[in-house]
Amino acid sequence: MAKLTKWVKEDTDNKFVFWPTEEMKKRAWISEESIYKEAAKDPVAFWAVRAKEGLEWFSPWTETYQWNPPYYKWFVNGKINASYNALDRHMKTGRRNKPAIIWEPEPVNEPKRVLTFNDLYCEVNKFANVLKSLGVKKGDRVGIYLPMIPEVQIAMLACSRIGAVHSVVFSAFSGESLKSRMQDAQAKVLVTADGYYRRGKIINLKANADIGANDTSIEKIIVVKRAGNEVKLMEGRDLWWHKLMSKAPLDCKPEPMDSEDMLFTLYTSGTTGKPKGIVHHTGGYLTVALWTSKWDFDLHDEDVFWCTADIGWITGHTYACYGPLLNGATILIYEGSLDYPQRDRLWEIVEKHGVTIFYTAPTAIRMILGWGEEWLEKHDLTSLRLLGTVGEPINQDAWLWYFRHVGGERCPVIDTWWQTETGATLINSLPGIGPFIPTVAGRSFPGTTHDILDEVGSPVKIGEGGYLVQKSPFAPGMIRDVYKDPERYKSQYWSIYGDKTYYTSDGAIKWDEMGNIRLTGRVDDVMKVAGHRLSTAEVENALTQHDSVAECAVVAAPHDIKGEVPIAFVVLKQGTTSSADLVSKLVKQVVKVIGPTAKPEEIVITDSLPKTRSGKIMRRILKALVKGETVGDTTTLMNPETVEDLKEKVGYTR
């Protein structure tokens, strides 16, 4: 077994720096350090080569990059189609009968499903015709509220084939969450399923979809029969997927889209209670989805790529759909829980399907680590050759455990930093170049530039921390707008350091002269709960909708496995008495409004919240309390006695 050469930089300080093996270097698409310098010389030309080489355009662009701060365009006037590039191109090659999607259902006795590129092509064509027959046209929005079943990729690619804009909503989000997103997107059609399996139980997704479709512009709901549970179909509105598909013609011409036409919107949490629709356009997104998949994961034809992220998150969009399929690679998708029916389910899947690339969140790694090595030892994991992480900072122990026990010290660990807004990975090491440093994501992807600035906008020195920003030319797959809310686009990303500098809301440290970057976490009120992005304001909104809540504040507390968890401080309305029953109702309220991922770890009922004399809630104090840190000066507060009271009440320790 070839081992990665380990260079211990400073063993006294327990710092590790790993470099690629000779084998990795030989195999990798990119193994020359010079790629960074070459790309930096002329990033626009670098991306033009990538877009031309990797994708098939119906007609070429007339201008590669156009910048009118804070807006930018890529491959202006170029015509392209996402579904054509992900499917039709492979029909002309030996990949036609290669597996595109391997689907593993949660029930162990149910057979897997394999769709070749040819199968996927046929299904996408048919579903595109179904959408057309329901009146969906170029530019219309289609909601997709599906579990991890192949119909999700079919639906996404069918939308992109006819130029409809998909807006996928995480299937574990509540009906209420779906509704607010569908209202904002003004979706015409919703694609959902009867149900799906989660830990052996059937979740009735259609019932949630019905809540979500209420008071929206949704005219039709297409229902995939997945779990066979009983569902109510509304006459004239709801239609079975299989019935529509059985009559659909096989051929649907791909719509030539402008490079700057919208491909999808994906709602994500910002600092307010209202999620924002991140807008991604076609040509630029496809370019980065393709090349980051290829170079970051060293994706080859024989690979089986398992990205465990749900399709409802950007990671699922880019690495469990567009990116690998554009490369003609095989993706594995899994419906259920990683530890069902027992804790080696995921390793059983890796072994059974010969997964070569495994990409997951640090939360999952910390959870698996806690279960112990015996679950891995039952399985042959030698098919794995590359590991990835995403979504939150990874601690050194989890990184090293992943590297040693999952990767058997053969596989580089690629820690990828990116956001819903960036569309694809941006900061990570490349597998044939390295270095791989636990807790340090790596360098900017070739052709992109990041910096770390202090409060006044000056670049920090090496070893110092500050705020992560991106500089022009902005990566082609970056956010183009907030759906129907350009003001929010401008204020969120382009106001802190001006309209020429993209502000990420992440803290980071300049690690070394090579340009490596360590991410330290969000600097706003966005939490990463088990890798899922949520804002404290959303949880507050959900709680204040309950009749008994007068006021509340939610802060993120550190958690050993999930990274962060929400803790809620709640003031009840006069006349309401606190009880265990009420607390459990409040927890249920959050689950009902947002979904189980947002469940508060603790609800602290209090008579008042610490406030300044002008009435502003002092979140800094609440954060210190849940972190077990010293609270500091409270004399300027309107109600300093509250802090003493809360100190006794906060039971949360991680």
Ligand code: PRX
């Ligand atoms: O704080 C950063 C964290 O996740 C945020 C973006 O969340 P979301 O839009 O849900 O996208 C997650 C998947 C791309 C970032 O602002 N984050 C993402 N990747 C990393 C990370 N933090 C540290 N290290 C990472 N590798």
